[in-house]
Amino acid sequence: MSRRPLYLGAMAVLVFQTPAVAQNAPIDRSHSPVLGPPPKVSLPPIATRQLPNGLKLIIVEQHELPLADFILVIGSGGTVDPTGKAGVANLTAAMLTEGAGKRSSLEIADQQAFLGIGLNTGSNWDASTISLHTPTAQMDSALALFADIVLRPTFPMAEFERIRKNRLTDLIQIKDRPTVIANQAYASILYGSTHPYGQPLIGTEASINSIVSTDLVNFYKTHFFANNSTLIIVGDVNPDQIERKIASMFGSWQQGAVAEYHLADAPKAGGTTVYLIDKPGAAQSSFRIGSIGVPRSTKDYFALTVMNTILGGSFTSRLNQNLRETHGYTYGARSGFDMRRAAGPFTASAEVVAAKTDSGLIEFMKELNAIRDTVPAVELQKTKRYLQLGLPADFETTQQIAGALVPVALYNLPLDYYNNYVQSIEAITQADVQRVAREYINPASLVIVIVGDRKSIESGVRAVNAGPLSIRDFTGQPVSQ
Amino acid sequence: MALGVPVGSGGQSVPKIKYEKYTLPNGLEVILHEDHSTPIVAVNTWYHVGSGDEKLGRTGFAHLFEHIMFMGSEHVPVGVFDKELEAAGGDNNGSTTEDRTEYHEVVPSNALPLALWLDSDRMGFLLPTMDLPKVDLQRDVVKNERRQSVDNVPYGRSEEVILAALYPKGHPYSWSVIGSMADLSAASLDDVKNFFRTYYAPNNATLAIAGDFDPASVKTLIRQYFGDIPRGPTLPARPNVPVVELAKDTFLVMEDKVQLPRAFYNWPTVKLFAPDDAALDVLASVLTSGKNSRLYKKLVYDMQVAQNVRASQQSSRLAGYFQIDVTPKPGQSLGSIDAIIRQELQRLVAEPITTRELARVQNSFRSSFLNRMSSVQNKADILNSYNYLAGTPDYIQQDAGRYDRVTRADVQRVAGAYLTKPKVVLTVVPEGKREMMLTATGGAK
Numbered sequence: 001m002s003r004r005p006l007y008l009g010a011m012a013v014l015v016f017q018t019p020a021v022a023q024n025a026p027i028d029r030s031h032s033p034v035l036g037p038p039p040k041v042s043l044p045p046i047a048t049r050q051l052p053n054g055l056k057l058i059i060v061e062q063h064e065l066p067l068a069d070f071i072l073v074i075g076s077g078g079t080v081d082p083t084g085k086a087g088v089a090n091l092t093a094a095m096l097t098e099g100a101g102k103r104s105s106l107e108i109a110d111q112q113a114f115l116g117i118g119l120n121t122g123s124n125w126d127a128s129t130i131s132l133h134t135p136t137a138q139m140d141s142a143l144a145l146f147a148d149i150v151l152r153p154t155f156p157m158a159e160f161e162r163i164r165k166n167r168l169t170d171l172i173q174i175k176d177r178p179t180v181i182a183n184q185a186y187a188s189i190l191y192g193s194t195h196p197y198g199q200p201l202i203g204t205e206a207s208i209n210s211i212v213s214t215d216l217v218n219f220y221k222t223h224f225f226a227n228n229s230t231l232i233i234v235g236d237v238n239p240d241q242i243e244r245k246i247a248s249m250f251g252s253w254q255q256g257a258v259a260e261y262h263l264a265d266a267p268k269a270g271g272t273t274v275y276l277i278d279k280p281g282a283a284q285s286s287f288r289i290g291s292i293g294v295p296r297s298t299k300d301y302f303a304l305t306v307m308n309t310i311l312g313g314s315f316t317s318r319l320n321q322n323l324r325e326t327h328g329y330t331y332g333a334r335s336g337f338d339m340r341r342a343a344g345p346f347t348a349s350a351e352v353v354a355a356k357t358d359s360g361l362i363e364f365m366k367e368l369n370a371i372r373d374t375v376p377a378v379e380l381q382k383t384k385r386y387l388q389l390g391l392p393a394d395f396e397t398t399q400q401i402a403g404a405l406v407p408v409a410l411y412n413l414p415l416d417y418y419n420n421y422v423q424s425i426e427a428i429t430q431a432d433v434q435r436v437a438r439e440y441i442n443p444a445s446l447v448i449v450i451v452g453d454r455k456s457i458e459s460g461v462r463a464v465n466a467g468p469l470s471i472r473d474f475t476g477q478p479v480s481q
Numbered sequence: 482m483a484l485g486v487p488v489g490s491g492g493q494s495v496p497k498i499k500y501e502k503y504t505l506p507n508g509l510e511v512i513l514h515e516d517h518s519t520p521i522v523a524v525n526t527w528y529h530v531g532s533g534d535e536k537l538g539r540t541g542f543a544h545l546f547e548h549i550m551f552m553g554s555e556h557v558p559v560g561v562f563d564k565e566l567e568a569a570g571g572d573n574n575g576s577t578t579e580d581r582t583e584y585h586e587v588v589p590s591n592a593l594p595l596a597l598w599l600d601s602d603r604m605g606f607l608l609p610t611m612d613l614p615k616v617d618l619q620r621d622v623v624k625n626e627r628r629q630s631v632d633n634v635p636y637g638r639s640e641e642v643i644l645a646a647l648y649p650k651g652h653p654y655s656w657s658v659i660g661s662m663a664d665l666s667a668a669s670l671d672d673v674k675n676f677f678r679t680y681y682a683p684n685n686a687t688l689a690i691a692g693d694f695d696p697a698s699v700k701t702l703i704r705q706y707f708g709d710i711p712r713g714p715t716l717p718a719r720p721n722v723p724v725v726e727l728a729k730d731t732f733l734v735m736e737d738k739v740q741l742p743r744a745f746y747n748w749p750t751v752k753l754f755a756p757d758d759a760a761l762d763v764l765a766s767v768l769t770s771g772k773n774s775r776l777y778k779k780l781v782y783d784m785q786v787a788q789n790v791r792a793s794q795q796s797s798r799l800a801g802y803f804q805i806d807v808t809p810k811p812g813q814s815l816g817s818i819d820a821i822i823r824q825e826l827q828r829l830v831a832e833p834i835t836t837r838e839l840a841r842v843q844n845s846f847r848s849s850f851l852n853r854m855s856s857v858q859n860k861a862d863i864l865n866s867y868n869y870l871a872g873t874p875d876y877i878q879q880d881a882g883r884y885d886r887v888t889r890a891d892v893q894r895v896a897g898a899y900l901t902k903p904k905v906v907l908t909v910v911p912e913g914k915r916e917m918m919l920t921a922t923g924g925a926k
Contacts, residue, residue: 029601031556032561035595038591065854110773113773114841116844135851165810169810170788172811178633284629284633315563315567321560324625325560328620328621328622330622353621382567385568389569396855399855
């Protein structure tokens with residue numbers, strides 16, 4: 001049991017100073033100690049290289065432990081799943097370790113365990129990723145396996161059928177989990193069922209049943225190009241040596257024309273509406289409240305980061321203080337902007353005890369209105385320090401550093417992005433926070449999804465009168481009342 | 482960082498974690514580990530009390546108390562703890578197990594005095610400002626934690642049912658850490674005061690600090706902040722628990738809001754660091770870790786009758802148990818899966834595993850030890866953990882060595898010694914589907 005759920009923080013590396021301590025002075029406990037100046041942020045140097053076939057390398061040396069992390073970021077993910085075939089990117093990634101080169105599925109698994117390495121494949125909206133975590137003593141063998149998986153997947157039919165059956169059972173089991181139902185229904189209602197962002201990344205029963213092995217092979221052939229990819233390398237490596245090694249393994253990876261894609265417009269937002277999804281007997285009501293947010297390229301990235309941290313991005317944020325620490329309605333409340341190539345959702349969320357569903361809704365609405373007022377200077381200052389001074393702790397391990405560089409690769413952020421992070425946050429003013437709050441959080445135009453025990457919560461929710469109420473099923477579709 | 486001696490074939494060595502340990506006159510143990518690679522410091526405090534020290538009727542109290550430790554102390558008004566830490570760029574959390582309660586802050590190195598001020602105030606001065614509304618507030622939060630992690634989660638209530646059946650009534654591990662709703666409701670302000678006075682004294686705590694600090698000035702700071710906190714009374718004698726032996730198999734059924742049933746097999750085994758503990762860990766991996774593991778390959782990969790299967794040796798300070806859980810695919814019967822599991826376990830008893838199976842598991846364990854050392858918070862927690870549970874902070878290489886020494890014969894022996902004995906089998910079934918329950922004769926449709 002842990003005191004709190006985890007909040008996603010921002011990110012770095014600094015220089016050490018401690019204030020002088022008088023040896024025998026009695027400690028005055030009545031106020032917090034005066035601290036010396038925080039260590040200066042200086043991130044580890046980043047080297048970049050590019051192979052003739054267009055594969056980009058981002059390399060960071062970190063020699064603390066004999067370990068290295070590799071993340072290959074391929075700039076295509078679930079957003080470009082073929083129409084009606086949600087889940088293709090996800091299944092393609094899953095199939096990479098089911099047969100590659102001369103290796104069978106079982107041989108790949110055997111080698112991974114024998115080498116004691118971490119090897120994972122996955123996809124999100126914008127990217128497919130293959131990551132490798134390896135002791136340096138095993139690096140050569142690990143990279144040979146990694147290269148097979150990336151360059152020579154074989155997509156065996158029998159393995160595909162096994163994985164597909166497995167996925168269909170996953171989809172059945174999701175019906176047991178109110179939090180997942182809430183996430184999927186929220187996306188579907190917000191974006192509609194034809195927009196890619198309205199579909200689950202793992203697909204639906206219908207889409208998984210319609211996918212054939214050729215769909216995955218085609219996805220691989222259309223998107224897995226050297227010039228659509230960046231390999232992030234962090235750890236106990238020498239940049240020149242590792243570049244030569246990667247060039248010898250990935251130099252023959254083919255280039256290709258990376259198709260441009262244009263997302264359909266998301267549906268226009270209407271007036272605030274409450275969507276109630278019945279989960280009989282649920283002990284808690286799952287809240288997902290928000291609207292369509294911003295793409296990662298937004299000019300308001302830093303202002304939004306600060307504003308959201310105040311609203312629901314840290315333990316002392318307003319939503320968590322209110323719903324948890326003042327009222328005890330929940331174990332944790334939060335908010336966040338999911339920024340993608342196109343505008344992903346802004347979502348405020350919590351699991352609220354069923355008996356306080358109406359009170360929880362009232363408090364959510366209070367905070368979503370209040371954030372549009374001027375934020376007190378002290379609160380802004382605390383939030384900026386949290387984001388700025390917390391940066392180094394997020395650059396401690398090779399895995400953390402590699403992970404922090406994924407958005408740099410994917411969204412073409414400047415290499416000095418993190419070095420400028422502190423200044424970028426510092427520049428945000430009370431007026432900036434208020435402007436983005438008013439621009440991006442509109443209490444009159446919210447989608448409010450509540451998954452809970454309809455019998456016991458409906459009348460209370462209606463009485464709050466946050467907006468008209470619509471009863472929906474697990475997929476977000478209307479049900480006859 | 483200094484490297485230790487390489488162990489095993491072709492593996493990576495597990496480095497030592499260098500440390501200094503000393504004890505203040507009031508009994509507080511201090512462990513220091515310098516690591517200047519990132520300008521941050523982890524302050525990790527273990528109180529040697531957990532849910533295993535609770536009284537019947539007050540289950541969940543140690544964890545509720547952990548929450549209460551964040552509700553302010555004499556010089557730190559409620560709310561200041563988190564606000565000051567966030568304003569300094571720090572993060573914090575706490576956690577409770579059967580055996581211990583842990584608190585930590587990770588801060589930029591300049592903010593180390595802040596973390597010591599906050600931690601020492603709640604160690605020395607928690608009660609003057611404690612009142613019932615604070616207890617009530619965190620009681621509500623913890624009840625919601627229980628709803629979110631147990632009651633509203635498929636199969637979430639299985640653990641407490643298993644523990645109650647596996648351990649005799651009154652055994653410190655016979656209830657879950659989160660506790661029951663009724664017991665959480667019953668906790669009083671007096672309970673909080675008594676618990677604090679009994680267990681939250683410097684002589685029942687260890688402070689581990691890892692990261693970027695100057696050892697001379699940190700010792701001064703520790704003495705100034707913690708040195709004047711009075712030693713507490715002698716701790717109550719720990720419950721002396723006999724080894725758990727079940728007389729016969731127990732078969733249980735629980736209905737839940739689930740689409741698919743799931744069976745949990747549980748055998749009493751041995752406690753953490755007991756001679757057979759590592760071999761049982763290896764056995765669990767041989768059974769279900771990776772596609773080539775025995776049960777995964779048979780049930781999930783080859784026959785495709787199960788969606789998932791997992792095995793683990795769950796060992797703590799006083800006792801341990803071995804658990805296998807399996808979820809059939811839709812339309813597949815637990816009864817036929819049960820027969821296959823029995824066969825596979827018999828095969829492990831009858832003949833040794835292959836050298837390749839052992840090598841895969843040992844190599845994976847060796848890497849996992851290296852991975853655990855990558856952050857200062859992890860290192861501080863490891864030092865505290867070994868200090869309490871193994872008797873010395875300096876134990877990571879010995880711990881890793883346990884797995885290197887496991888032989889094929891050991892795995893065969895522990896399979897026979899523990900997994901052929903009486904067990905507790907719980908089947909969680911969809912509501913109204915009790916006929917899916919596993920029984921002594923297999924049963925289960």
